Amino acid sequence: MANNTRTVSSLDEVNVVLQEMGINTIAGADQVEFRLHEQTSLQNAMNLKAKVRPGRRGFKLLNPELLECKFKAMLKVQESFETMLETCMAECDLQMLPLEVQIAHLNQLLLSTDAQIAHVGPPREERNRGVQQNIYPNPPFPEDPSFGLAHGNLRVPYQPAFATNEEMDAAIYRDKRAQRAFWRTNLRLLEIKKSVLEKKKIELERSLRAEFRQVIQEQSDLGVGYANFTI
Known part of the structure; x- marks a missing residue:
């Protein structure tokens, strides 16, 4: 896995990172991992939560506890x-x-x-x-x-x-x-x-x-x- 971590505060920012890195296939899931910004708004956290679930393939979220706290x-x-x-x-x-x-x-x-x-x-x-x-x-x-x-x-x-x-x-x-x-x-x-x-x-x-x-x-x-x- 590439040690490439990006901090994001919305699903839109995730998509921007993927576009910048030219990642448009599942095969590129190991090229970048994400960290949720602590100041993420509750609305953006809810939108992101809809795209986050347990699994082995996907773009890894390094601080899921923060997302759970935002969701709650x-x-x-x-x-x-x-x-x-x-x-x-x-x-x-x-x-x-x-x-x-x-x-x-x-x-x-x-x-x-x-x-x-x-x-x-x-x-x-x-x-x-x-x-x-x-x-x-x-x-x-x-x-x-x-x-x-x-x-x-x-x-x-x-x-x-x-x-x-x-x-x-x-x-x-x-x-x-x-x-x-x-x-x-x-x-x-x-x-x-x-x-x-x-x-x-x-x-x-x-x-x-x-x-x-x-x-x-x-x-x-x-x-x-x-x-x-x-x-």
């Missing part, structure tokens, strides 16, 4: 990646599920008639009642006006409630409008949140897959020896 690392890294990706997607779905329930509930509430919307606030007959309120612009009033007492040391009067049915009905109608406006506001915010989370899920999956491809394609110490792959 590839399997473990891929397994860890798939588990991480599945977990991340499940976490995104867990965030989305309650949002979808809330959005569906709000859409249903917005279909409610005025009669179906529960009454909130003071009784109809007491609407607009309360302590009389005034506006004190400066000027003509001083910066800190005396608004607690009127002339003659009289207390501030109470505001009378609405006197007509039309005024009371209009107040109740405003309540319904206010309730719908609150529901619509929440719906808008939840839909924005849902949209952002959907985009986040897509971007997260895209980024993780891109990083995984880079990890297995770049030269590194992954699989250069035995390692504990549990976290």
Whole structure:
């Protein structure tokens, strides 16, 4: 056997060596032997692994243990990646599920008639009642006006409630409008949140897959020896 050893990091590099040496038949298998580069990427190691098996004839691989470590690392890294990706997607779905329930509930509430919307606030007959309120612009009033007492040391009067049915009905109608406006506001915010989370899920999956491809394609110490792959 010729003592001609070449270090390679991919199956393509093996083929380049054979072409350079003009080896194109099995008879030339004893003219060169190969050593796998320690920094070989996991992807290249997998491709090379497909062409390596026990035998007496062929181009000898001097460090098969390294290839086995690279092969095992590839399997473990891929397994860890798939588990991480599945977990991340499940976490995104867990965030989305309650949002979808809330959005569906709000859409249903917005279909409610005025009669179906529960009454909130003071009784109809007491609407607009309360302590009389005034506006004190400066000027003509001083910066800190005396608004607690009127002339003659009289207390501030109470505001009378609405006197007509039309005024009371209009107040109740405003309540319904206010309730719908609150529901619509929440719906808008939840839909924005849902949209952002959907985009986040897509971007997260895209980024993780891109990083995984880079990890297995770049030269590194992954699989250069035995390692504990549990976290």
